[in-house]
Amino acid sequence: MTSIRDVAQQAGVSVATVSRALRGLPRVSEETRRRVQEVAASLDYVASPSAASLASGVTRTVGVVVPHVSRWFFGSVVQGMQPVFAEAGYDLLLWDLEGRRDAWGRVFGHLLSKRVDAVLVLSIALSPQEEAALRRLGKPVVVVGGQSEFPGVRIDDHGAAVTAVRHLVGLGHRRIAFVGVERGEEGLHTTPRDRLAGYRWALEEAGLERSEALELTGDYTVDSGIAAAARVVADQGATAVFAASDEMAMGVLHGLRCSGRAVPEQVSVVGVDDHPMAVLFDLTTVAQPAAGQGRVAAEVALDLLHGEDVPPADVVLPTRLVVRGTSGPPPPGAAAGSPAPASRTAAERARRAGAARPVLAARTGPSGRRD
Amino acid sequence: MTSIRDVAQQAGVSVATVSRALRGLPRVSEETRRRVQEVAASLDYVASPSAASLASGVTRTVGVVVPHVSRWFFGSVVQGMQPVFAEAGYDLLLWDLEGRRDAWGRVFGHLLSKRVDAVLVLSIALSPQEEAALRRLGKPVVVVGGQSEFPGVRIDDHGAAVTAVRHLVGLGHRRIAFVGVERGEEGLHTTPRDRLAGYRWALEEAGLERSEALELTGDYTVDSGIAAAARVVADQGATAVFAASDEMAMGVLHGLRCSGRAVPEQVSVVGVDDHPMAVLFDLTTVAQPAAGQGRVAAEVALDLLHGEDVPPADVVLPTRLVVRGTSGPPPPGAAAGSPAPASRTAAERARRAGAARPVLAARTGPSGRRD
DNA sequence: CTGAAAGCGCTAACAG
DNA sequence: CTGTTAGCGCTTTCAG
Numbered sequence: 001m002t003s004i005r006d007v008a009q010q011a012g013v014s015v016a017t018v019s020r021a022l023r024g025l026p027r028v029s030e031e032t033r034r035r036v037q038e039v040a041a042s043l044d045y046v047a048s049p050s051a052a053s054l055a056s057g058v059t060r061t062v063g064v065v066v067p068h069v070s071r072w073f074f075g076s077v078v079q080g081m082q083p084v085f086a087e088a089g090y091d092l093l094l095w096d097l098e099g100r101r102d103a104w105g106r107v108f109g110h111l112l113s114k115r116v117d118a119v120l121v122l123s124i125a126l127s128p129q130e131e132a133a134l135r136r137l138g139k140p141v142v143v144v145g146g147q148s149e150f151p152g153v154r155i156d157d158h159g160a161a162v163t164a165v166r167h168l169v170g171l172g173h174r175r176i177a178f179v180g181v182e183r184g185e186e187g188l189h190t191t192p193r194d195r196l197a198g199y200r201w202a203l204e205e206a207g208l209e210r211s212e213a214l215e216l217t218g219d220y221t222v223d224s225g226i227a228a229a230a231r232v233v234a235d236q237g238a239t240a241v242f243a244a245s246d247e248m249a250m251g252v253l254h255g256l257r258c259s260g261r262a263v264p265e266q267v268s269v270v271g272v273d274d275h276p277m278a279v280l281f282d283l284t285t286v287a288q289p290a291a292g293q294g295r296v297a298a299e300v301a302l303d304l305l306h307g308e309d310v311p312p313a314d315v316v317l318p319t320r321l322v323v324r325g326t327s328g329p330p331p332p333g334a335a336a337g338s339p340a341p342a343s344r345t346a347a348e349r350a351r352r353a354g355a356a357r358p359v360l361a362a363r364t365g366p367s368g369r370r371d
Numbered sequence: 372m373t374s375i376r377d378v379a380q381q382a383g384v385s386v387a388t389v390s391r392a393l394r395g396l397p398r399v400s401e402e403t404r405r406r407v408q409e410v411a412a413s414l415d416y417v418a419s420p421s422a423a424s425l426a427s428g429v430t431r432t433v434g435v436v437v438p439h440v441s442r443w444f445f446g447s448v449v450q451g452m453q454p455v456f457a458e459a460g461y462d463l464l465l466w467d468l469e470g471r472r473d474a475w476g477r478v479f480g481h482l483l484s485k486r487v488d489a490v491l492v493l494s495i496a497l498s499p500q501e502e503a504a505l506r507r508l509g510k511p512v513v514v515v516g517g518q519s520e521f522p523g524v525r526i527d528d529h530g531a532a533v534t535a536v537r538h539l540v541g542l543g544h545r546r547i548a549f550v551g552v553e554r555g556e557e558g559l560h561t562t563p564r565d566r567l568a569g570y571r572w573a574l575e576e577a578g579l580e581r582s583e584a585l586e587l588t589g590d591y592t593v594d595s596g597i598a599a600a601a602r603v604v605a606d607q608g609a610t611a612v613f614a615a616s617d618e619m620a621m622g623v624l625h626g627l628r629c630s631g632r633a634v635p636e637q638v639s640v641v642g643v644d645d646h647p648m649a650v651l652f653d654l655t656t657v658a659q660p661a662a663g664q665g666r667v668a669a670e671v672a673l674d675l676l677h678g679e680d681v682p683p684a685d686v687v688l689p690t691r692l693v694v695r696g697t698s699g700p701p702p703p704g705a706a707a708g709s710p711a712p713a714s715r716t717a718a719e720r721a722r723r724a725g726a727a728r729p730v731l732a733a734r735t736g737p738s739g740r741r742d
Numbered sequence: 743c744t745g746a747a748a749g750c751g752c753t754a755a756c757a758g
Numbered sequence: 759c760t761g762t763t764a765g766c767g768c769t770t771t772c773a774g
Contacts, residue, residue, distance in 0.1 A: 003767055017744060020743095027743055048767055052769075055749080055750050055769040056770085070450040075442070078440050093432075096449070253651075279593075280625045290441075376751080385760065388760055394753095400760090418751080423752055425753090426751075426765080428753095743774105745773085747771090747772090749768105752766085755762105757762075
């Protein structure tokens with residue numbers, strides 16, 4: 001391994017000068033710097049990160065804690081952060097919790113401590129103890145998709161749910177199911193709670209009654225959506241489903257159709273995400289920027305790392321309702337006795353005029369628009 | 372920061388003993404070890420990775436180079452590796468190339484060198500120069516989903532394609548399109564070439580003629596599948612499509628249906644992957660173990676790291692044909708003049724007997740079976 | 743602008 | 759079984 005000393009000798013300067021020259025520090029003459037750079041390049045010299053970290057106390061590495069890398073949302077967030085950190089010269093250490101809360105222990109105990117300069121936590125509900133442990137690290141912490149005492153980047157989950165439900169209410173639905181209730185007491189994630197709360201809030205706003213029977217379990221997977229669909233089918237009155245993620249929404253769609261329910265003629269479905277495959281299902285959804293949250297989170301982390309004073313407030317990125325074909329007015333019978341459905345928007349009228357769609361999306365055109 | 376010296380003082384031993392005790396090395400009395408461990412725990416002591424690396428030359432970190440973390444396959448591979456490495460005490464440094472070959476430069480030049488003990492490369496075609504550079508690292512290298520001079524883990528891409536095409540040929544198709552030809556000269560990935568070759572081989576085996584018009588561009592995204600569908604529609608003769616990934620296959624399905632083609636009545640579609648959403652499309656596909664490849668690759672890397680002699684051969688994991696509803700016999704007219712279609716297997720006959728399916732999957736039951 | 747020297751915290755001989 | 763003592767390769771005062 002070629003070390004800083006080799007470079008120093010070749011260039012005829014001291015190691016201190018090499019260090020300064022290569023890191024772009026001042027107090028090095030341009031000529032010397034050039035010479036050092038040339039020698040370093042010709043020797044394929046790269047400073048040892050371990051040695052540099054040891055001496056400087058800085059690792060130029062950030063840790064990213066994620067519940068499931070293989071899921072679209074998390075993968076996209078990581079993908080969004082990557083170039084920002086790469087550009088700034090930071091490496092990315094990844095810890096996948098695989099959905100198990102106890103995996104945190106390992107992360108904290110043996111890894112987190114001195115390996116990274118900052119920590120990014122994705123969509124994980126932090127217990128007070130965990131927050132305290134992170135605080136104790138004395139390092140920048142940024143939370144993505146969750147609320148905490150740390151600076152964060154997220155969408156308005158409550159608002160996203162309200163948007164979805166209002167859309168359904170506006171179409172005339174009165175019995176709307178929610179898919180995405182966490183099973184256990186202590187959830188690993190933060191969003192389910194907020195989306196459920198938003199759903200309830202919107203129901204109340206519309207003067208609709210809430211029912212336990214309509215709040216269905218869902219763990220954000222396709223399968224849990226399929227399972228939820230069975231419950232929806234069993235509930236004779238439900239004419240619409242708001243699923244807290246597109247993957248669950250797709251599962252719901254599948255389940256409904258397997259049970260012979262026509263979408264949206266008999267049941268409407270709305271999701272959250274605008275997953276790349278949502279368009280294939282012609283799924284109405286509340287779009288959120290996944291990679292965008294990663295990018296912004298990385299930027300916030302860099303600000304923190306650069307010593308800038310970032311208030312511990314959240315950056316809230318916008319969502320938008322993308323109306324596609326899985327949402328429509330409820331079947332005539334179902335709305336009986338309900339308050340007159342809000343009149344459809346011109347846009348919706350136009351859209352629906354277009355088409356007796358086949359079951360699977362028929363339109364490839366513009367896949368949605370701002371609400 | 373509490374250091375090894377603090378622990379040594381508290382425990383009344385030397386730093387060397389602390390080091391030995393904590394790392395489980397021999398030559399420490401059980402009593403001393405216990406005492407040291409207690410003190411270390413009470414002090415929340417964790418050895419500085421930088422210092423340990425500098426002194427030992429070992430980082431306990433592996434580098435993973437991936438083309439796109441946010442895509443299902445790559446995310447799943449990483450997810451599969453994660454627990455294996457975590458268990459063995461290795462951290463995972465992630466580099467996402469974002470599909471850009473030139474991003475390699477950055478990885479090599481400044482990061483890879485002294486930061487990791489081993490490198491895992493996912494589905495990236497290595498140029499001779501890149502192979503040489505990796506070889507020069509003098510560290511274990513494992514390649515996932517590609518062939519190289521290094522030990523690797525993959526599926527038989529050629530064989531997977533043959534399986535898919537044979538299935539279609541067996542159903543009686545004679546004009547079968549392929550989706551997944553790389554656009555540029557030098558691809559970033561290795562699989563497209565092999566799957567195309569397998570497609571060609573199977574065509575030849577069946578005595579079917581090959582046509583440039585049937586070999587369609589595809590970059591493994593949904594959109595490229597949609598685009599390819601348009602070409603298939605334009606080609607009046609094609610009755611089947613083999614897409615080299617499920618995501619493209621889903622795009623093809625969408626595109627075909629948008630153009631009013633019925634699947635599989637008019638056109639059959641087969642993919643590769645068995646993506647979690649394949650079942651929602653009732654997509655016939657050649658399943659491959661994604662997380663499994665990651666797991667095995669991690670195990671191979673650990674073997675290498677432990678100094679075991681791993682031959683530079685590939686571990687080839689099995690694939691299996693999962694027959695669902697997007698593949699069926701060609702429409703009666705199309706096969707005119709063709710050799711008698713191979714008789715259907717009992718399994719296929721049974722399956723088809725079941726159902727006048729709706730366009731989107733109607734069955735939720737067992738989603739496929741071994742061929 | 744440059745060099746000398748003192749660590750950073752740990753591991754790895756080498757003694758004892 | 760345990761302690762002493764060199765480094766590992768870099769950064770960072772402190773002199774000059």
